[in-house]
Amino acid sequence: MIGAGQLARMTQQAAVDLDVELTVIAQTATDPAVRAGARYRIGAHADAAAVLAGPGRRALGFAQDKLAARADFRAAGFAVPAYAPVRAPGDVADFGAEHGWPVVVKARSGGYDGRGVIVVAGPDAIPPEIGAGDGDDPAGPAWLVEAYVDLVAELAVLVARRPSGPGVVYPVVETTQVDGICRHLVTPVTAVGPAVAVEAVRLATALADHIGAVGICAVELFVAPGGRLLVNEVALRPHNSGHATIEGNRTSQFHQHLRAVLDWPLGPTDPVAPAAAMVNLIGTADCADPSRNLPAALRVGGAYLHLYGKESRPGRKIGHVTALAATTADALDVASRAVAALLTP
Numbered sequence: 001m002i003g004a005g006q007l008a009r010m011t012q013q014a015a016v017d018l019d020v021e022l023t024v025i026a027q028t029a030t031d032p033a034v035r036a037g038a039r040y041r042i043g044a045h046a047d048a049a050a051v052l053a054g055p056g057r058r059a060l061g062f063a064q065d066k067l068a069a070r071a072d073f074r075a076a077g078f079a080v081p082a083y084a085p086v087r088a089p090g091d092v093a094d095f096g097a098e099h100g101w102p103v104v105v106k107a108r109s110g111g112y113d114g115r116g117v118i119v120v121a122g123p124d125a126i127p128p129e130i131g132a133g134d135g136d137d138p139a140g141p142a143w144l145v146e147a148y149v150d151l152v153a154e155l156a157v158l159v160a161r162r163p164s165g166p167g168v169v170y171p172v173v174e175t176t177q178v179d180g181i182c183r184h185l186v187t188p189v190t191a192v193g194p195a196v197a198v199e200a201v202r203l204a205t206a207l208a209d210h211i212g213a214v215g216i217c218a219v220e221l222f223v224a225p226g227g228r229l230l231v232n233e234v235a236l237r238p239h240n241s242g243h244a245t246i247e248g249n250r251t252s253q254f255h256q257h258l259r260a261v262l263d264w265p266l267g268p269t270d271p272v273a274p275a276a277a278m279v280n281l282i283g284t285a286d287c288a289d290p291s292r293n294l295p296a297a298l299r300v301g302g303a304y305l306h307l308y309g310k311e312s313r314p315g316r317k318i319g320h321v322t323a324l325a326a327t328t329a330d331a332l333d334v335a336s337r338a339v340a341a342l343l344t345p
């Protein structure tokens, strides 16, 4: 596995159950997955990605290049936000004049948790570095600009596909992002009706098939006014939106990912409770270590705590808490209380 952060760490936990030996490409010997016992080699993610970019290269490209993904998905008939590559400094202003303000400028690759996503209010607010010199870069534009979607909600659907045999899909989750970073999710979805949820599953399954994904394919969807679904992005790996599957579904996304990439039979995806919620534990300005509050958080009955073994930094995901309940409101309440306890100064 390329990378040794929390996704690799939780995949390692699943690998132990199946006695699969996982080797991760880590940046340091104290990365979260290495601390969880994964074998590792030290290396740069970009180099490892290049080495492994054989089979599955096309699919991976869509996860790593937002411009290529938008273009391919639109050509294949999937609805995406209106967008354009930024080839020259004037392109953002032109796009805004045509589609209206605000617009969203995005780094074509390398962004995550909202890093690389800039909401631009008007022509006077365009950051000067956007589009400068891109016209001459043989790698093509570094930025794209897209219409700001007046979001009714954001949904995510996990699909798992194996090289031979049928795939499976998980129930839709509703995610809430603040400043581009996922704060929490609930399932079943509350912000949209069942027809939109059914369409989200159909869309994600069709997109994963189109891509030819192997393993977990997470599809992030925007719900635009009127319930219209737009594809935001895909990830070809376990995803933050699937963390509640560890306790909330009959097969966790991490077990499923291993089964899918090893071409083993996939597991059932049914929820094990009427409702689930997951709240991310995000580092605060004081950079305090949440593990000092572990006993207090463990007093919150029904909260499943996950600490990633990462140093706390403002805005950094350092853990998550899941809860199962009769309603999403109750589940969110339990998980939120445990997170609040962990973050108490």
Ligand SMILES: Nc1ncnc2c1ncn2[C@@H]1O[C@H](COP(=O)(O)OP(=O)(O)O)[C@@H](O)[C@H]1O
Pocket: 081, 104, 106, 111, 112, 113, 114, 115, 117, 146, 147, 148, 149, 150, 151, 154, 177, 179, 180, 181, 220, 232, 233
């Ligand atoms: N076109 C858009 N309109 C409105 N909000 C957006 C748009 N693009 C991104 N966002 C917000 O920013 C978040 C992060 O953007 P995304 O493209 O998913 O980048 P990342 O790779 O950081 O997850 C989204 O989940 C959404 O909340």
Ligand SMILES: [Mg+2]
Pocket: 220, 233
């Ligand atoms: Mg995203």
